[in-house]
Amino acid sequence: MNKPLSTRNKTIHTSLENGQDLLKQCMNIENNISDIKSIQNKVILGDLFSVCDRLPEKSMDLIIADPPYNLSKQFGENKFYQKNNQEYTTYTRQWLKKVMPLLKDNGSIYICCDWQSSLIIGTVLSEFAIIRNRISWQREKGRGAKNNWKNAMEDIWFATKSKNYTFNLDAVKIRRKVIAPYKTNGKPKDWQQTANGNFRDTCPSNFWDDITIPFWSMPENTAHPTQKPEKLIAKLILASSNAGDTVFDPFLGSGTTAVVAKKLNRNFIAIEREAQYCIWTQQRLDVAEKNKQIQGFNNGVFWERNSLKEQGKG
Ligand SMILES: C[S@@+](CC[C@H](N)C(=O)[O-])C[C@H]1O[C@@H](n2cnc3c(N)ncnc32)[C@H](O)[C@@H]1O
Numbered sequence: 001m002n003k004p005l006s007t008r009n010k011t012i013h014t015s016l017e018n019g020q021d022l023l024k025q026c027m028n029i030e031n032n033i034s035d036i037k038s039i040q041n042k043v044i045l046g047d048l049f050s051v052c053d054r055l056p057e058k059s060m061d062l063i064i065a066d067p068p069y070n071l072s073k074q075f076g077e078n079k080f081y082q083k084n085n086q087e088y089t090t091y092t093r094q095w096l097k098k099v100m101p102l103l104k105d106n107g108s109i110y111i112c113c114d115w116q117s118s119l120i121i122g123t124v125l126s127e128f129a130i131i132r133n134r135i136s137w138q139r140e141k142g143r144g145a146k147n148n149w150k151n152a153m154e155d156i157w158f159a160t161k162s163k164n165y166t167f168n169l170d171a172v173k174i175r176r177k178v179i180a181p182y183k184t185n186g187k188p189k190d191w192q193q194t195a196n197g198n199f200r201d202t203c204p205s206n207f208w209d210d211i212t213i214p215f216w217s218m219p220e221n222t223a224h225p226t227q228k229p230e231k232l233i234a235k236l237i238l239a240s241s242n243a244g245d246t247v248f249d250p251f252l253g254s255g256t257t258a259v260v261a262k263k264l265n266r267n268f269i270a271i272e273r274e275a276q277y278c279i280w281t282q283q284r285l286d287v288a289e290k291n292k293q294i295q296g297f298n299n300g301v302f303w304e305r306n307s308l309k310e311q312g313k314g
Contacts, residue, residue: 076274255281
């Protein structure tokens with residue numbers, strides 16, 4: 001039995017034992033899949049190294065991958081052991097070899113990493129795709145260290161298979177308070193006047209400081225050790241796919257990519273090898289059936305951190 005949490009703690013932590021009905025909604029893949037429609041929007045319980053071989057080539061519009069960073073860490077019943085650089089390079093190349101053939105010619109891929117894994121992942125990724133950018137995400141909460149700088153940043157590599165790719169700039173603009181409200185002919189120059197203040201929609205840079213990691217009072221939070229925020233994944237999906245496209249995540253974890261794809265009317269294909277995490281994903285997907293809200297993203301607009309008041313919620 002799980003220990004009861006405080007009523008304000010919204011963490012999803014359903015046990016394996018209690019989550020068997022949720023697990024039944026997930027699927028295993030034993031045969032080759034010729035039409036991805038038959039497996040869309042289902043969580044696949046399995047190992048990406050065998051499942052990817054069964055999926056049709058060039059069937060995904062967008063890949064979001066959040067592999068184990070090169071740190072020793074327990075994920076459910078399996079532990080990822082820190083490797084030397086050569087071994088982590090080989091591991092990265094091995095999973096990219098499985099995943100990249102699944103991407104359409106006009107598709108994009110994002111890979112999350114910390115600064116150490118980033119040195120290797122960026123280099124290996126360039127063997128497979130055209131690197132377009134490296135996003136730096138300031139996580140706000142960092143991992144402290146006794147004799148080093150606290151690590152509070154993560155990288156997200158952005159690459160495409162060809163020169164022809166989707167990038168929906170308008171969908172990912174950030175709404176900021178206007179500091180210098182210039183007017184021309186008495187009218188706002190490039191900002192909007194509203195009852196809640198003056199705002200401008202600005203182009204997003206590759207430095208993201210407006211996203212916190214999920215914590216216990218957020219409904220999206222699960223007991224997964226390395227869960228990504230929905231707001232972060234929402235930016236990737238909105239920029240690099242269109243409604244109805246297929247988003248693929250080979251390292252699904254607590255289900256963030258699948259949940260956000262569903263909330264944003266995309267299809268998902270997602271693999272996770274831990275049954276426990278598939279249960280939490282399924283639980284989140286069931287909630288997303290009725291509630292499509294993404295914290296920090298309201299009415300089609302990304303808001304700066306701590307701007308609930310301006311969103312009419314403060
Ligand atoms: C860094 S976590 C991903 C976290 C995820 N982005 C989220 O928001 O929860 C990596 C996940 O990949 C899973 N994993 C590792 N190796 C795998 C493999 N070979 N096949 C499928 N899943 C794997 C782990 O169990 C872990 O949950």
